[in-house]
Structure formats: C-alpha cells, structure tokens
Amino acid sequence: MTTFLSGIQSSGRQHLGNYFGAIKQHIDGTATPGDHFYFIADYHALTTSRDPEELRGLVQETAITYLALGLDPEKCSLFRQTDVPEVHEIAWLLSCVTGMGLLERAHSYKDKVGNGIKPNVGLFTYPVLMAADILAYDSDVVPVGKDQIQHVEMTQDMAGYFNNTYGKHTPDGYAFVRPEYRMAASELFQKVPGVDGQKMSKSYGNSIWIFESGKKLKKAIGRVPTDSREPSEPKNPDELVLFDFLALFLEAKELEDWKERVRKGGPDAPGYGHLKMRVVEAMEEYFAPARKRREELIANPAEVEAALQRGAATARARAQMVRDRAMRACGLK
Numbered sequence: 001m002t003t004f005l006s007g008i009q010s011s012g013r014q015h016l017g018n019y020f021g022a023i024k025q026h027i028d029g030t031a032t033p034g035d036h037f038y039f040i041a042d043y044h045a046l047t048t049s050r051d052p053e054e055l056r057g058l059v060q061e062t063a064i065t066y067l068a069l070g071l072d073p074e075k076c077s078l079f080r081q082t083d084v085p086e087v088h089e090i091a092w093l094l095s096c097v098t099g100m101g102l103l104e105r106a107h108s109y110k111d112k113v114g115n116g117i118k119p120n121v122g123l124f125t126y127p128v129l130m131a132a133d134i135l136a137y138d139s140d141v142v143p144v145g146k147d148q149i150q151h152v153e154m155t156q157d158m159a160g161y162f163n164n165t166y167g168k169h170t171p172d173g174y175a176f177v178r179p180e181y182r183m184a185a186s187e188l189f190q191k192v193p194g195v196d197g198q199k200m201s202k203s204y205g206n207s208i209w210i211f212e213s214g215k216k217l218k219k220a221i222g223r224v225p226t227d228s229r230e231p232s233e234p235k236n237p238d239e240l241v242l243f244d245f246l247a248l249f250l251e252a253k254e255l256e257d258w259k260e261r262v263r264k265g266g267p268d269a270p271g272y273g274h275l276k277m278r279v280v281e282a283m284e285e286y287f288a289p290a291r292k293r294r295e296e297l298i299a300n301p302a303e304v305e306a307a308l309q310r311g312a313a314t315a316r317a318r319a320q321m322v323r324d325r326a327m328r329a330c331g332l333k
C-alpha cells in the first residue's frame with residue numbers, strides 16, 4: 001500500500017499557487033488507493049510568525065480551506081503538525097546524523113535570508129523538521145510544488161545517512177523509508193505566476209487568495225502586467241501572463257477560442273480589460289461551491305475540529321511506530 005503525505009505551512013492565507021501546485025494535487029490524489037496524510041505545518045509557520053492570534057486563525061483557516069475545497073477527511077488523515085509531537089523526536093535523531101553543510105545549501109533558507117528575514121535556528125533547521133514530517137509516516141510519495149523539491153531531496157539524504165549508520169541494527173535493514181516527490185502534471189500548475197508575472201508567493205506580495213472575489217479580486221487581476229498594444233494588433237497569447245490565469249480556470253475549448261481571437265487580431269479581438277474581466281468571472285465561478293462550503297465550515301468549528309482530531313489519532317499511531325523503530329535502531333530504546 002502506497003503512503004502519500006504532504007504538508008502546507010499556515011503562514012498566510014492560501015493562494016492560487018498553493019491550490020494548483022499543492023492542495024489540488026492532494027485532494028485529487030485521495031482518489032488513488034493508498035494511505036493519505038495531509039497536515040498543516042503550524043510548527044513551520046512559527047519560524048516566521050510573531051502574532052499568536054494571527055497564527056491561531058491561520059491554522060483554522062488552512063484546515064477550513066482544505067475541507068471547503070473538497071478534501072474528504074474520511075479518505076485521508078487531515079491533521080495539525082502540533083498534534084504529532086513525535087516528529088520532534090524523529091527530527092532530533094535526524095539532526096544528529098546530518099551535516100551542517102546540507103542545511104547551508106538549502107535554497108529556501110538562502111532566499112529567505114536574502115529577502116531580509118533575520119534567520120533564527122528554527123528557520124535554519126526547518127528542513128530537518130520537514131524530513132521528520134515525511135519520514136514519520138513511512139511516506140512513499142510527497143506531492144509538492146517545485147519549490148519544495150530540494151527539501152524532499154534533503155529528506156532522502158537524511159534518511160540515507162540514518163539508514164547507513166543504523167539500518168543494520170533493524171530487522172528489515174532500514175529505519176526510514178526513502179520518499180519520492182511528485183509534482184502536478186501541468187507545468188503551469190507547478191509554478192503559478194503572481195500578479196506581477198513572477199512566481200506567486202505569500203512572501204512576494206503578488207498572491208491572490210483562493211477565495212478572493214468582487215472588487216478586491218478585480219483590483220488584484222488589474223495588476224497583471226500588459227502592454228500598450230491595441231486590441232486589433234495580432235499577438236502571441238502564450239507570451240501574455242493573462243493567458244496563464246485564463247488557463248487555470250477555462251475549459252480547453254473556450255481557452256483556445258480566446259487564444260485564436262488574440263492571435264488573429266482585428267475588430268473582433270478582445271482587449272486586455274476584456275480578458276481580465278473573463279479571468280475574474282471564471283475564477284469566481286470556479287471557486288463558488290468551495291466559497292459556500294467555507295462559510296458553512298466557519299459556522300461549524302466543531303466539525304472541523306472533529307476531522308482534525310480523527311486525523312491526528314491515525315497519524316500519531318503511525319508516527320509512534322516509526323519513532324520506536326528508529327530509536328531502537330540507534331540504541332535509545
């Protein structure tokens with residue numbers, strides 16, 4: 001039986017990149033037979049959060065986002081990282097076999113420091129906790145967006161260091177299962193652009209919240225870069241960021257029709273304003289059922305909490321088994 005696992009940090013409201021690059025994959029993936037674990041990485045969020053009320057709210061919001069978008073808690077374990085304290089025990093075991101050099105090479109750490117974040121020890125050891133999250137459940141497959149791949153590769157390295165050192169002391173010859181990453185099949189979903197055309201990210205101020213609507217959504221889409229060419233001038237739609245947004249929401253046939261009109265130019269060709277309006281409408285429509293479900297869940301926190309508790313119980317039992325195996329292997333039990 002294959003085990004699938006992924007996490008998402010509750011450091012901000014989830015945006016379109018998080019949805020198409022990660023959350024959608026997680027939800028669609030639960031149709032594949034196997035064990036599915038999805039969690040809210042709230043300990044990871046603490047590496048940058050300094051506002052307790054905000055963090056508490058974002059953890060709840062992230063759980064509601066998953067459920068509203070259609071994650072069925074009967075088909076998977078949805079839980080909070082903080083409800084599985086065993087990951088810290090595993091993280092310590094991993095940190096004792098991992099060289100500083102591996103962590104110093106982490107792109108996301110270097111990027112964050114490069115962007116002016118003053119690094120704390122937690123930010124530096126972030127990939128060790130992430131490796132523990134993955135290894136704690138004997139995960140085989142980790143569905144993530146492109147920017148998390150290096151972290152999964154580091155997890156493979158850490159599992160390898162531990163297994164090489166202690167695997168011979170276990171009945172099966174290994175303490176940790178080596179995971180593989182999996183990205184969304186579509187290249188656009190792997191790296192969704194932000195309203196400035198760069199990768200959409202919570203930390204770049206260019207993201208669009210999944211449930212954004214109305215005036216705020218219009219304003220956000222209004223920022224997508226265009227140029228001063230007239231609508232009638234023929235253009236290559238594949239060079240326009242606006243078409244990346246349309247491609248997220250439109251059926252293939254409608255998308256092709258718009259592309260064709262833009263390629264041809266002339267009196268029938270849509271202007272940028274027209275295309276932007278279509279993005280707004282299509283996005284509002286795409287998420288309308290989820291927006292409604294979100295309101296219901298906000299009104300019923302007990303349902304959300306019950307799902308998280310059930311998920312945590314299943315996840316914890318698995319993590320305890322793996323922790324015991326690893327501790328026995330290295331001589332701590």
Ligand code: ADP
Pocket residue numbers: 008009016017018019020021022023143144145146147148189190191192193199200201202203
């Ligand atoms: P952010 O960069 O906004 O802080 P996270 O690091 O919390 O996002 O990422 C959560 C998940 O969403 C990860 O699996 C990540 O790979 C994915 N993801 C984030 N941004 C994008 C994007 N622009 N396109 C596709 N996937 C993304």
Ligand code: TRP
Pocket residue numbers: 005006007008009041044129130133134142144148151
């Ligand atoms: N680092 C991931 C993010 O930024 C969150 C995360 C923590 C994660 N632990 C994980 C993802 C384990 C996949 C597997 O969202």
